[in-house]
Amino acid sequence: MEYAENILGTIGNTPLVKLNKLVEELPCLVLAKYETFNPGNSVKDRMAVKMIEDAEADGRLKPGGTIIEGTSGNTGMGLALAAVVKGYKTICVISDKQSKEKMDILRAVGSKVVVCPTNVDPEDPKSYYSTSKRLAEETPNSWYVNQYDNLSNTAAHYESTGPEIWKQTDGKVTHFLVGVGTGGTISGVGKYLKEQNPNIKVWGIDTYGSVFKKYHETGIFDENEIYPYITEGIGEDIIPKNVNFDVIDGFTKVTDKDAAIYTQKLAKLEGMFLGNSAGAAIKGLLQLKDQFKKDDVVVVLFHDHGSRYVGKMFNDEWMRDRGFIEDKLTSAQDVINNHLDKPLITVKTEELVSHAIERMKAYKISQIPVEDSSGFVGAVDEADLLRKYIENKDISNLPIKEVMHKPFPIVSKNTPIEAISKLFDRDNNAVLVKLSNDEYQIITKYDIISVL
Numbered sequence: 001m002e003y004a005e006n007i008l009g010t011i012g013n014t015p016l017v018k019l020n021k022l023v024e025e026l027p028c029l030v031l032a033k034y035e036t037f038n039p040g041n042s043v044k045d046r047m048a049v050k051m052i053e054d055a056e057a058d059g060r061l062k063p064g065g066t067i068i069e070g071t072s073g074n075t076g077m078g079l080a081l082a083a084v085v086k087g088y089k090t091i092c093v094i095s096d097k098q099s100k101e102k103m104d105i106l107r108a109v110g111s112k113v114v115v116c117p118t119n120v121d122p123e124d125p126k127s128y129y130s131t132s133k134r135l136a137e138e139t140p141n142s143w144y145v146n147q148y149d150n151l152s153n154t155a156a157h158y159e160s161t162g163p164e165i166w167k168q169t170d171g172k173v174t175h176f177l178v179g180v181g182t183g184g185t186i187s188g189v190g191k192y193l194k195e196q197n198p199n200i201k202v203w204g205i206d207t208y209g210s211v212f213k214k215y216h217e218t219g220i221f222d223e224n225e226i227y228p229y230i231t232e233g234i235g236e237d238i239i240p241k242n243v244n245f246d247v248i249d250g251f252t253k254v255t256d257k258d259a260a261i262y263t264q265k266l267a268k269l270e271g272m273f274l275g276n277s278a279g280a281a282i283k284g285l286l287q288l289k290d291q292f293k294k295d296d297v298v299v300v301l302f303h304d305h306g307s308r309y310v311g312k313m314f315n316d317e318w319m320r321d322r323g324f325i326e327d328k329l330t331s332a333q334d335v336i337n338n339h340l341d342k343p344l345i346t347v348k349t350e351e352l353v354s355h356a357i358e359r360m361k362a363y364k365i366s367q368i369p370v371e372d373s374s375g376f377v378g379a380v381d382e383a384d385l386l387r388k389y390i391e392n393k394d395i396s397n398l399p400i401k402e403v404m405h406k407p408f409p410i411v412s413k414n415t416p417i418e419a420i421s422k423l424f425d426r427d428n429n430a431v432l433v434k435l436s437n438d439e440y441q442i443i444t445k446y447d448i449i450s451v452l
């Protein structure tokens with residue numbers, strides 16, 4: 001009989017899988033180290049168990065203890081699985097940027113989940129770094145894992161992931177590429193592979209909003225490089241002890257948009273349903289194409305599974321909201337399709353300015369067409385009203401006809417967006433679109449900017 005003693009016995013020995021369509025433009029063999037075959041569906045199972053075993057061995061983790069960690073989800077999953085098998089409790093501290101699926105999954109395997117804001121400094125008491133440390137101080141018989149600075153993280157990859165890649169490629173691997181977060185994967189695998197063959201090149205995939213690339217190239221920790229980003233799992237606003245810059249030959253940065261689009265492409269072109277950092281990794285690999293020659297064997301490691309991103313990179317509405325999917329909008333009709341359910345707000349010539357202002361506030365709009373029985377005869381907008389208010393403080397009691405400016409141009413629904421954009425100038429912020437004899441919609445400068 002062949003079986004594992006428990007689920008932890010199935011960690012590691014993941015397959016290498018050839019990439020095909022997505023890497024057609026590259027001259028070399030590209031192989032994916034496919035880490036979703038681990039029981040927690042990510043590479044992090046490897047280091048989670050190693051960190052626990054090392055802590056058990058030297059007494060930092062005691063029987064019945066509580067494991068506390070700040071985690072983007074995958075390490076938490078690995079820790080939680082091991083905790084279930086070994087009889088510990090887990091508390092995972094997670095940033096609110098992470099997908100809801102990741103939080104639900106952690107709860108499913110018995111972990112308590114504490115959610116912290118993303119956009120605060122690491123030193124802020126609310127940050128997920130500070131919260132994890134505080135919980136560890138307050139919870140009796142607890143152990144704070146700290147995957148960033150805990151070198152058992154790198155050791156796990158030095159002992160298992162690196163040797164597997166070397167053996168599976170029969171020592172022919174020439175390049176290793178991987179997304180960098182704590183740095184454990186790149187540093188452990190990189191060190192092992194370079195010890196076998198110092199000519200192997202190791203590249204890190206970084207993201208815009210993270211400090212790694214600049215720090216590696218200049219030694220400068222540039223705070224200006226730090227800003228919020230969407231890509232999950234990679235990039236940092238700190239330099240974790242697990243990042244060993246000596247084994248890294250270079251970094252390439254991938255945008256949030258490219259990482260998201262390539263996450264979808266991996267599923268659609270290769271049948272590889274993977275997480276967001278896999279999208280970043282494959283796009284980073286394509287960005288580095290000039291580095292590769294015909295006989296090279298390039299290994300790219302994919303960290304986690306697509307199921308954790310179904311509400312995000314695999315949700316077209318989410319992608320569209322962030323401008324990651326560009327719908328082909330060419331005419332007035334395409335633009336107003338977004339607000340057809342909303343009525344056109346107008347004001348009559350005899351109404352007072354105060355009525356127009358109330359309507360602007362109620363509907364959160366900045367301009368209103370003015371009509372009388374003959375049709376549209378003028379328009380008011382907030383900038384114009386403000387200018388007139390400065391001249392005359394009693395403006396709110398004046399009838400609209402006394403303050404309105406020329407009416408918005410009227411276009412047909414088939415008018416191209418380029419033609420509409422030419423109608424905007426300093427005095428004109430909107431156009432009206434004629435849908436039928438008595439039905440109109442409005443397109444504002446803002447609508448056109450969002451489309452562009």
Ligand SMILES: Cc1ncc(COP(=O)(O)O)c(C=O)c1O
Nearest residue numbers: 180181182183184185233277303
């Ligand atoms: C999805 C995902 N990708 C990439 C990484 C980065 O791996 P490492 O922390 O080993 O640098 C992580 C871990 O933080 C991750 O969860």
